[in-house]
Amino acid sequence: MEIKQCSTLQEARDEIDKVDSAIVGLIAKRNAYIKQIAHFKTSVEAIKADDRVADVIAHVRAEAISHDLSPNLINDLYVRMIDEMIESEISEFKNAQRY
Numbered sequence: 323m324e325i326k327q328c329s330t331l332q333e334a335r336d337e338i339d340k341v342d343s344a345i346v347g348l349i350a351k352r353n354a355y356i357k358q359i360a361h362f363k364t365s366v367e368a369i370k371a372d373d374r375v376a377d378v379i380a381h382v383r384a385e386a387i388s389h390d391l392s393p394n395l396i397n398d399l400y401v402r403m404i405d406e407m408i409e410s411e412i413s414e415f416k417n418a419q420r421y
Contacts, residue, residue, distance in 0.1 A: 323389070349403065356407045360414035369411050375404055 328334040363369050379400055386396035 352403075353407055353410060356411050357414045360411045361418055363411075363415055366412055366415065369408060369415055378404065 326337055328337060360369065379397060382396050382400050383393040386393040
């Protein structure tokens with residue numbers, strides 16, 4: 323990962339804004355895939371997929387460590403994000419069942 327060496331506070335803030343935009347874009351992309359997955363599931367219980375959630379959390383914790391980030395921070399972010407995306411997936415699943 324390449325990090326630009328900034329020479330001013332504003333330049334560093336501008337770079338953070340770029341990173342934040344990229345993060346939001348990637349979260350939106352992840353959510354779009356979650357909505358697609360809803361069409362492959364057969365029940366709300368299948369959507370919850372506790373084993374898959376545990377695998378994802380373990381994976382991102384390891385990724386955090388490899389990037390010298392707090393695995394607890396990443397864990398907390400992902401738990402929150404996954405909880406919200408599961409709700410989104412359940413809504414998508416229920417909407418698909420109506421048609």
